Amino acid sequence: MDEPAIREQLAMLGASLFQRGYSVGTAGNISVRLPDGYLMTPTNSCLGRLDPARISKLGSDWSHVGGDKPSKEVFMHRAVLTARPDAGAVVHLHSTYATAIGCLAEPGETAPIPPLTPYFVMRVGRSLPVIRYYRPGDAAMESDIHEASRTAKAVLLANHGPVVSGKTLADAVAAAEELEESARLALLLRGTPARTLTPAQVDDLLETFG
Numbered sequence: 060m061d062e063p064a065i066r067e068q069l070a071m072l073g074a075s076l077f078q079r080g081y082s083v084g085t086a087g088n089i090s091v092r093l094p095d096g097y098l099m100t101p102t103n104s105c106l107g108r109l110d111p112a113r114i115s116k117l118g119s120d121w122s123h124v125g126g127d128k129p130s131k132e133v134f135m136h137r138a139v140l141t142a143r144p145d146a147g148a149v150v151h152l153h154s155t156y157a158t159a160i161g162c163l164a165e166p167g168e169t170a171p172i173p174p175l176t177p178y179f180v181m182r183v184g185r186s187l188p189v190i191r192y193y194r195p196g197d198a199a200m201e202s203d204i205h206e207a208s209r210t211a212k213a214v215l216l217a218n219h220g221p222v223v224s225g226k227t228l229a230d231a232v233a234a235a236e237e238l239e240e241s242a243r244l245a246l247l248l249r250g251t252p253a254r255t256l257t258p259a260q261v262d263d264l265l266e267t268f269g
């Protein structure tokens with residue numbers, strides 16, 4: 060896909076996430092890797108009303124080269140895209156159930172959402188590291204997210220929300236949706252003796268689809 064088509068797709072998927080309640084107000088941001096840099100949603104923009112022509116463009120050195128002023132979370136996106144050379148896009152949301160899990164007093168460090176269903180394992184993977192709270196836009200979060208992203212497709216920012224990568228923008232969006240549904244299941248089943256997938260079943264999924 061060329062850059063104009065990716066801009067259109069970004070606006071279309073942003074609107075789709077917004078319309079279905081995965082993002083409210085001006086929460087969340089999305090980035091896409093390009094051959095000559097990155098596209099990033101503008102700061103304070105609503106994912107439901109992105110103008111393809113005004114989406115921010117950053118050069119390969121992450122400097123702002125076009126469009127509106129980029130998201131304040133450039134450091135968050137840079138952390139993931141530099142740690143994961145295979146990742147083509149990053150979606151950050153404040154989706155309700157994943158964020159709720161990130162607000163638990165003890166969400167756990169690496170597996171705040173258990174492997175309840177195959178698609179969670181296939182889309183998000185084995186681990187979901189929890190990153191300690193940082194103020195939105197704080198450049199200090201970059202090293203923690205970078206380190207965790209070397210081995211995890213997605214991380215959960217405590218008291219803030221998920222950050223999910225994918226090979227393509229469509230993959231990253233699908234993984235963010237799957238993560239939210241799994242968080243919802245995990246909270247629905249909280250306190251109920253649920254059956255999770257076994258380590259062997261998780262291995263089988265990752266060997267087959269990973």
Ligand SMILES: O=C(CO)COP(=O)(O)O
Nearest residue numbers: 087088102103130131195
């Ligand atoms: O989700 C957000 C902050 O974490 C939204 O910030 P931006 O509007 O700067 O992208």
Ligand SMILES: [Zn+2]
Nearest residue numbers: 087153195220
């Ligand atoms: Zn945020």
